[in-house]
Amino acid sequence: MSYRAPVKEYQFIFDHIVDFDKVRATDLFSEATSDLTDAILTEAGRVAEDVLAPLNRVGDLNPARLENGVVRTPPGFAEGYKALAEGGWIGTAADPEYGGMGLPMAVTTAINEMMSGSCLSLQLNPLLTQGQIEALEHHASDEIKATYLPKLISGEWSGTMNLTEPQAGSDVGALRSKAEPNGDGTYAITGQKIYITWGDADFVDNVCHLVLARLPDGAPGTKGISLFLVPKKLPDDNGNAGVSNSLKVVSLEHKMGIHGSPTAVMQYDGATGWLVGQEHDGMAAMFTMMNNARLGVAAQGVGVGDGAYQHALAYSMDRQQGRSMIQNGTGAIIDHADVRRMLTTMKADVFAARAISAACAVAIDMGRATGDQAWQSRAAFLTPIAKAFSTDTGIQITQTGVLVHGGMGFIEETGAAQYYRDVMITSIYEGTNGIQAMDLVARKLMDGGETAFTLISEIEDHAEAARGRFPELAEAVWQAAETLRETTEWMVEQKDYNDRFAGAVPYLRAFGRVLGAHYHLKAAMAGDASRAKWAAFYIKRLLPEHAACLAHAREGADALYALSPDDLAA
Template identity: 70%
Template sequence: MPYRAPLSEFTFLLDVVGFAEVAATDRFAEASPDTVAAILSEAGKLCETLTPLNRAGDKHPARLENGVVRTSPGFAEGYRAIATGGWVGMSASPEYGGMGLPISVTTCVNDMMGSACLALQLNPLMTQGQIEALEHHASDALKSLYIPKLVSGEWCGTMNLTESQAGSDVGAVRTKAEALGDGTYAITGQKIFISWGDNDFSGNVCHLVLARLPDGPEGTKGISLFMVPKLIPDADGNPGARNTLHVVSLEHKLGLHGSPTAVMQYDTAQGWLIGEPHKGMAAMFTMMNNARLGVGMQGVAVAEAAFQQALSYAMDRKQGRTPLGSGAIIDHADVRRMLAEMKAEVFSARAIGLACAVAIDMARATGSAEWQARAALLTPIAKAYGTDTGCEVAHLGVQVHGGMGFIEETGAAQFSRDVRVTAIYEGTNGIQAMDLVARKMMDHGEAAYRLFDEVQAAAEMARGKHPDLAGAVWISAEAMREATEGLIAMPLQDRFAGAAPYLRAFARVLGGHFHLKSALADPGRLALAEFAIKRLLPEYASLLAQVREGAAGLYALTPEALSA
């Protein structure tokens, strides 16, 4: 089934999550409702045309031939349509040719593009993250040289962190950087799992590479960040001599076959320092935080596509006697349950992601420390819950199809295969949860408490129309407040033991909050809000019970006990 861009859903949700505050700032004053609607409409039209590339990328994966990456059929044309439309540099500074749009708007566009073809969308997402890292940390000369080409889509960007011995432990990076005496550096080492490490349609591929200078201390405090282009720009800024780097191989993956995931080898490749020596992680985290929200929305994007296909199939498929007499499987109670869960989860995860984007925009527009804290708090939740939702909704999509879901021709299985990696890359969801209960609680929970205050205030406003739903949401926020107080008092290892259920409970409460707000704004959404609040929200209680257990019970399960 062809994908249809859910434009009305974006318009509605932007209102629910408070985008009007963003448009009211001086920085984003041009992002009026009419302007945003026009942008999303044009983006939606483009994304709907990209849909056929999803199957093409799966059936005809990217491949390495004689050292050259050959991309899937149609990907070059699809990428050019994205680039020439200006969709790569939507939020980049107008100083370098970008549109200067709010991240909230870019997030909606990326959502649609990920639904259409996740494998291709990953390419501009990486470039967008690189643009942001360069804007914040590169020298003026490097900004002027690279950002306009990245914004226009002439060049593509990647990030190179992972090595065979340095996955989540980035501090174990061994790639070396040595000064060449002319302001540049020789980069030597091998990186793995590099998304879109090369392609055959852009004029250059620009790699941001983590490496260690000779005087760099051990761990993350000794890592620096370098720009290492595939083709070294000449004096006029045009691609020149080939740098001494190459693609060793492409990974054979569970899914996302259209996106080439490369092993990259750097042999004294020429690179330029980004930011200060030994401060590479700070610069890279700018790119990674951008990517974490983006990846969370990739999960939502695939969930949307999987839901649309499952709904269409359920409305057409005739099977058995149904209580409503149509004969279509959508009238079976269990199928209706699965579809309702898919719809409710997509709404919740998308709302959390857009709320995070609004917080980022408000932080940029106002410089407010509270908005910065809100954005930081929501980022791991948006990433983990968004990608968990992608995996779970795609799984339900297969189930709705029944036996046909296990047959590749329907495409239902591809959604499940493609989205699975999103819960792993840009920091596994377990790492996101650990970040939430540790680093994001260094303020002693103040940002979280402010958010719970808002949830409860909104619930109070809803009591007149929807007392049962409002009461359930209010109580859930109070339970989260109490759980957060207990969490902060725990030793760190006990926090980590309950981190994943804590994050999930947090997301459940936020999802209930946004569903309640949607029911207030549009009575037509009441039935879905009731489903989410009455059937999904109560999970928070069992999740918080796990949080309170701490780590002792986990470590009582010794390797011997687990293998018995």
């Protein structure tokens, strides 16, 4: 089955759902006209369909491998990457001063979704480079920017992030990697990092690693960590990749999915690196990259979910099985009510998650273009929701895609299982979804819930405006938003953060469900009869999940700890 990029869907979302015209109205993004963005999305869709999609299965069947210290990528990946680099797709949001397009993050998010929906394993490479570009733009010295940014933006070089160590996963402050000043402005980096996505590649001249390490006078914990740029090859006097640095790929992980993407164990043995940002302030610089990547991973969840939906839909329209229960049925399994339920849920959820991610990207663009704290707060608030809701949704969609195939979904040759295996990692990337939820109910509610309440009020105001055309749907959305408001008030009142954390995941899930219903209702108001049908399905059948989630969220932590480890083991 061929992949079809959601170009028209994004055009509709930009025009009618997420107020992208506000982005175009800013001085910073005034050149992102409708004609320009439509042309860019159309071309990105063509690349995704024609260049990347044929590589998806190839990468799964021909995993990246390490041979004599050299990472070998799957057949065709080099050519696919070359198409991305030469087309300028790596630097779409990057600063034009260094060769980037300077496009809004909303457009980049749409492009990233198309690329990941067609071939996640390869798309991971430019996604990480994009995050490194943004981190360097914000925190690196002018000299580092001049040397590295043009090469990263052009795709000649690629970038990674190095946080995790064997003993330091989510607890980054437990890292042991160290940095010693060399006395010439550079540092000697020593340590081992694990789970380094695209830690090496045979189709770029250089791989640039952002590495967290501790200086000799660095305090314990995260406050004593610094960030260093450590290239595989040291730039020569002309800024080109020169002699090899003192680092290597020790091994590649054998993974559940994304086989085409090499996930490396990296060893640094006094490797030369340059400080990025201020000493002992590495987490601030690294979080710039991580927040960029969190929205990118949200787009990955949507993209792979959409790919799985398209795959399942094609199968359901072709597979003949059983007796049709409807008039004028085709005899294919798409006639069956439960298969229709699965497919409808998949597509309705794709739209909801896509709209949430696009709304987050628009908030980022507005915050950057205007400097308005309200937009910046909204972007920060929506980021964990977009990341966790979209990737959880992607996992559910791909799992359902296997079920649509029935027994054939369990057979690798159909390709249905690959989507499920590949997308699972997105719920772990850039902080697990549980950590995203904890961030939402803690740090993101530190304003007393002001940002959350503003969003909820907007949902209620739109529902009020929709009562004339869709009274039943509008009432359901309004009531759901009001229940969400009450639970948000409960969250803000809890002084014991463990009570918040105990219900963080269902709270985030509920917020995503209500936002999804809001965007479906907006689509019904702006679109045709088909959009109204989709809104009715989502609001009547999927939105009610929010009530159970919010009830769960308000229960606090006592019941969890009433069960002892002995009870759990019994």
